[in-house]
Amino acid sequence: MNKRSSWALPYFIFLVLFVVLPLLLILMYSLQDASGNFTLSNITKFFTDKDALGTFALSIEVAIENTLLCILIGYPAAWILADNKLNRSAVTVVLFILPMWINALMRTLATAELFNMAGIQLGKGTLLFGMCYDYLPFMIYPIYNQLKKMDKSYAEAAQDLGATPSEVFRKVTLPLSMPGVWSGVMMVFMPTVSTFAISEFLTNNKIKLFGTIIQENINNSMWNYGAALSLIMLVIIGITTMLQGGEKRAEAEGGLI
Amino acid sequence: MRTSTKVFAKVYLWVLLLVLYAPIAFIVVFSFTEAKSLGNWTGFSTALYQNLFNGSMQNSSGLLAAVKNTLLIALAASVVATILGTIAAIGIYHLHGRKKNVMTFLNNIPMINPDIITGVSLFLLFVFLGISQGYMTVILAHITFCTPYVVLNVMPKLQQMNPNIYEAALDLGATPAQALRKVLVPALRPGMISGFILSFTMSLDDFAVTFFTRGTIGLDTLSTYIYADARKGGLTPELKPLMSIIFLIILIVLLVINIRQSKQQSDKH
Amino acid sequence: MQENDLIIKLEHLSKEFDGVKVLDDVSLDIKKGEFVTFLGPSGCGKTTTLRIIAGFTKPDAGSVIMEGKDISEVPPYRRPLNTVFQRYALFPHLDVYDNVAFGLKLQKVPEDEIEKRVKRVLKLVSMSDYEDRDVESLSGGQQQRVAIARALINQPKVLLLDEPLAALDLKMRKDMQIELKEMHKKLGITFIYVTHDQEEALTLSDTIVVMNEGRIQQIGTPIDIYNEPVNCFVADFIGESNILKGRMIRDRRVAFIKHEFDCVDEGFGEDVKVDVVVRPEDIYFTTDPAKCQFKAKVNSCTFKGVHYEMWVDTDTGYELMIQDYDPYPVGSEVMLYIDPDDIQVMKKEREFNSFAAKVKGEGRVEFLDTEFECDTQGFEEGEQAQAVIRFEKVDLLDHEEDADLTGNVEFILYMGDHYHLTIKTDAGENIWVDTNDIWDKGDFVGIKILPGDITLHKVASGNE
Numbered sequence: 001m002n003k004r005s006s007w008a009l010p011y012f013i014f015l016v017l018f019v020v021l022p023l024l025l026i027l028m029y030s031l032q033d034a035s036g037n038f039t040l041s042n043i044t045k046f047f048t049d050k051d052a053l054g055t056f057a058l059s060i061e062v063a064i065e066n067t068l069l070c071i072l073i074g075y076p077a078a079w080i081l082a083d084n085k086l087n088r089s090a091v092t093v094v095l096f097i098l099p100m101w102i103n104a105l106m107r108t109l110a111t112a113e114l115f116n117m118a119g120i121q122l123g124k125g126t127l128l129f130g131m132c133y134d135y136l137p138f139m140i141y142p143i144y145n146q147l148k149k150m151d152k153s154y155a156e157a158a159q160d161l162g163a164t165p166s167e168v169f170r171k172v173t174l175p176l177s178m179p180g181v182w183s184g185v186m187m188v189f190m191p192t193v194s195t196f197a198i199s200e201f202l203t204n205n206k207i208k209l210f211g212t213i214i215q216e217n218i219n220n221s222m223w224n225y226g227a228a229l230s231l232i233m234l235v236i237i238g239i240t241t242m243l244q245g246g247e248k249r250a251e252a253e254g255g256l257i
Numbered sequence: 258m259r260t261s262t263k264v265f266a267k268v269y270l271w272v273l274l275l276v277l278y279a280p281i282a283f284i285v286v287f288s289f290t291e292a293k294s295l296g297n298w299t300g301f302s303t304a305l306y307q308n309l310f311n312g313s314m315q316n317s318s319g320l321l322a323a324v325k326n327t328l329l330i331a332l333a334a335s336v337v338a339t340i341l342g343t344i345a346a347i348g349i350y351h352l353h354g355r356k357k358n359v360m361t362f363l364n365n366i367p368m369i370n371p372d373i374i375t376g377v378s379l380f381l382l383f384v385f386l387g388i389s390q391g392y393m394t395v396i397l398a399h400i401t402f403c404t405p406y407v408v409l410n411v412m413p414k415l416q417q418m419n420p421n422i423y424e425a426a427l428d429l430g431a432t433p434a435q436a437l438r439k440v441l442v443p444a445l446r447p448g449m450i451s452g453f454i455l456s457f458t459m460s461l462d463d464f465a466v467t468f469f470t471r472g473t474i475g476l477d478t479l480s481t482y483i484y485a486d487a488r489k490g491g492l493t494p495e496l497k498p499l500m501s502i503i504f505l506i507i508l509i510v511l512l513v514i515n516i517r518q519s520k521q522q523s524d525k526h
Numbered sequence: 527m528q529e530n531d532l533i534i535k536l537e538h539l540s541k542e543f544d545g546v547k548v549l550d551d552v553s554l555d556i557k558k559g560e561f562v563t564f565l566g567p568s569g570c571g572k573t574t575t576l577r578i579i580a581g582f583t584k585p586d587a588g589s590v591i592m593e594g595k596d597i598s599e600v601p602p603y604r605r606p607l608n609t610v611f612q613r614y615a616l617f618p619h620l621d622v623y624d625n626v627a628f629g630l631k632l633q634k635v636p637e638d639e640i641e642k643r644v645k646r647v648l649k650l651v652s653m654s655d656y657e658d659r660d661v662e663s664l665s666g667g668q669q670q671r672v673a674i675a676r677a678l679i680n681q682p683k684v685l686l687l688d689e690p691l692a693a694l695d696l697k698m699r700k701d702m703q704i705e706l707k708e709m710h711k712k713l714g715i716t717f718i719y720v721t722h723d724q725e726e727a728l729t730l731s732d733t734i735v736v737m738n739e740g741r742i743q744q745i746g747t748p749i750d751i752y753n754e755p756v757n758c759f760v761a762d763f764i765g766e767s768n769i770l771k772g773r774m775i776r777d778r779r780v781a782f783i784k785h786e787f788d789c790v791d792e793g794f795g796e797d798v799k800v801d802v803v804v805r806p807e808d809i810y811f812t813t814d815p816a817k818c819q820f821k822a823k824v825n826s827c828t829f830k831g832v833h834y835e836m837w838v839d840t841d842t843g844y845e846l847m848i849q850d851y852d853p854y855p856v857g858s859e860v861m862l863y864i865d866p867d868d869i870q871v872m873k874k875e876r877e878f879n880s881f882a883a884k885v886k887g888e889g890r891v892e893f894l895d896t897e898f899e900c901d902t903q904g905f906e907e908g909e910q911a912q913a914v915i916r917f918e919k920v921d922l923l924d925h926e927e928d929a930d931l932t933g934n935v936e937f938i939l940y941m942g943d944h945y946h947l948t949i950k951t952d953a954g955e956n957i958w959v960d961t962n963d964i965w966d967k968g969d970f971v972g973i974k975i976l977p978g979d980i981t982l983h984k985v986a987s988g989n990e
């Protein structure tokens with residue numbers, strides 16, 4: 001019995017080598033100049049680089065807007081899907097999750113083409129729409145899951161105690177479904193900040209997001225600055241994860257099948 | 258509940274689905290016409306499908322190689338991830354206290370990290386270790402982000418499993434290896450299968466991690482191929498039928514799995 | 527007892543999990559063909575002992591001897607004994623037949639012989655018609671039978687059973703008890719059984735081993751254990767009992783509830799503090815003033831099926847439980863007596879709390895990982911001492927503030943006019959408390975000891 005715990009050892013070594021060490025390397029590279037000497041210049045460069053700061057701010061802005069949009073559209077959908085009286089079919093739920101499994105690049109390209117055909121100018125509007133389209137299933141699914149596993153007797157108890165349907169929703173259902181909303185936020189917010197390619201396609205390269213400038217720096221062999229930008233992203237991930245235990249996202253994604 | 262609410266709910270869901278599926282439907286529809294650019298309908302034709310299968314399109318070897326690479330990488334990564342993740346899950350399940358917390362925490366990192374961080378960090382690792390990038394590094398990178406999901410899918414099966422069945426097998430004379438093969442694996446199989454499918458689809462879908470770890474040997478998966486193709490301006494028309502076929506396969510597989518699962522559940526009740 | 531009558535010998539087994547001692551020097555001889563039961567509350571070490579015998583857990587110290595050979599290092603799959611697990615542990619992916627045949631298939635026994643033996647053993651457990659059934663479709667009782675069949679088919683010399691009936695309902699449990707007993711008789715092999723259900727242990731066993739806190743408390747036949755418990759724990763755990771403080775006046779004469787009684791115990795000495803156990807069915811009502819030993823007033827009476835359970839207040843202020851076939855009205859004055867045979871006198875395990883302490887300075891002493899104020903006159907700083915606190919001088923609080931340390935109520939004993947509690951401190955030490963307040967098992971308590979209630983005693987030098 002005690003011996004079986006040692007079965008975790010190979011994976012532990014794997015994780016150290018392919019997860020912990022690489023993250024430490026981001027830290028190391030971001031604190032070095034091209035010839036390997038210690039420097040803070042990569043970090044200071046970011047904070048004095050107007051373009052980078054602007055992209056960063058725009059990325060956060062787009063991510064917040066996208067997350068809010070996803071909640072606004074996704075919550076009612078999740079709520080309807082989870083309600084036995086409104087939706088009895090498991091297939092409808094599958095249809096909502098299904099787009100998650102299709103290559104995001106393909107879907108984005110198709111969306112961009114659709115805009116083109118409809119004669120809509122590619123720009124921030126189409127970026128937001130496309131992002132929301134890409135990430136909506138990731139918001140709907142965790143909220144749906146949370147609502148589905150919620151004990152119906154809470155709502156019944158509230159009704160029994162005299163709450164009107166809207167009060168039941170505001171005072172019982174909504175607070176109890178918040179963990180699902182938070183997992184959804186985790187699954188939408190950070191990926192939005194970090195996307196590249198998607199934003200390029202949706203705006204015809206007019207708008208760059210933070211992910212794109214990381215990619216450009218790495219691709220142009222500016223590894224140290226690229227690492228520093230990644231480090232800044234890691235810090236934000238650290239903060240958002242601390243705010244909302246990271247297992248949530250994992251649980252939500254892991255339960256997809 | 259009032260009928261108006263019901264009608265409103267139904268309409269809301271279906272409008273949303275319509276919007277969600279519009280781009281996909283768009284691709285499928287325009288896969289049946291010959292025009293080069295999307296949205297240009299020049300009459301019904303299966304020419305693109307024919308081109309795709311008989312290889313008579315421009316640069317067909319590149320696209321076919323990308324499809325082959327995508328499938329091979331997904332297969333290799335998900336097989337290794339399933340084995341590694343299952344063994345790890347058994348180990349983590351039997352850990353206690355701080356060690357268990359550390360392992361759970363480490364296992365969560367790849368799931369929390371956005372793809373770009375996973376990609377960049379692994380790119381730096383391979384650069385740092387002086388490993389030349391190619392198939393191996395892409396597969397290793399895919400194993401890194403797939404294995405946590407296998408662990409996550411196998412863990413509930415371990416929790417549902419009677420903790421004594423492994424010992425019962427030993428008690429009846431099975432060696433640890435026999436007990437693993439004859440008792441543990443069958444009990445964990447559903448979790449391993451969903452972990453495998455999840456890994457496979459995630460690997461198929463991946464773009465960012467592959468992009469950073471494929472090196473400069475010209476290795477393309479479907480995602481990187483599409484990316485390069487789109488940046489060149491103008492998609493290879495044969496991608497449309499290809500995407501349509503992939504979409505159809507995924508649709509069928511997922512529907513079958515889910516319907517079978519909900520059937521099993523209703524059977525048990 | 528002859529050595530070759532023995533099948534299993536446990537020698538000084540000890541085991542710790544995460545620094546908590548779950549087995550503390552357990553030694554036991556088990557005879558061939560015996561039905562031995564390990565009985566005790568959860569966490570007493572009974573299951574750990576069984577798992578050590580089966581080979582799933584390695585002891586930190588001590589050894590398991592089977593038929594004269596030390597099998598401590600033999601892996602479970604090579605030990606000639608089989609286990610019936612708690613909650614059965616049937617393999618969910620195999621049907622009844624394949625579950626039972628599992629062991630034989632591993633041994634590569636020919637298919638036709640496997641079939642013969644599976645049929646035979648399924649008949650033994652009355653499950654002949656269920657061969658092709660999916661194990662998850664079976665009821666709890668049926669799964670239990672399959673689990674027993676699966677363990678028996680390897681023809682083990684010893685069958686280990688880990689709370690096998692715990693998941694069954696009461697009626698089913700009673701039926702299975704009878705069947706197990708018959709099976710044991712028919713097979714003639716040794717059964718080692720683990721349970722927390724005292725009634726089950728009394729019904730089934732040839733020998734009962736009562737365990738608590740990792741130690742064997744008493745070994746004996748069911749009748750010995752019931753009639754002559756060796757300490758308060760055993761008396762309280764097995765059946766209902768009145769446990770009372772008493773004083774041995776001389777041989778065959780004991781005082782408790784402020785009355786004197788004749789008894790049959792001797793050898794305790796004169797004027798010695800003891801504990802006394804009287805079973806509720808051993809206190810008799812009488813109308814004959816000559817027979818009456820003490821008077822009491824009935825304060826409650828409840829019908830329990832076969833008998834009535836009554837609580838009475840004695841004329842000396844103690845509360846006793848009595849079981850009788852006839853009810854007496856609440857409020858009535860009754861005359862009572864106890865036969866000398868029915869009074870069980872036990873040596874007192876402890877008379878006060880005593881902890882190894884270290885003088886930290888003027889008026890300060892440390893024990894139980896906590897610093898206390900107390901009179902340290904005659905002691906030097908850094909000196910080792912023994913801190914003594916009387917049971918009734920330990921105060922229990924329901925909150926942490928003002929408390930010197932905290933713990934949980936581990937064990938409650940009602941002593942007729944007060945409760946005797948065992949509190950496990952957060953550091954894992956026991957502290958005993960006499961109180962009139964009512965606490966529940968598992969309650970979180972704050973512990974407070976006033977400076978004046980701690981007395982320090984010198985320890986003999988070199989005895990640190």
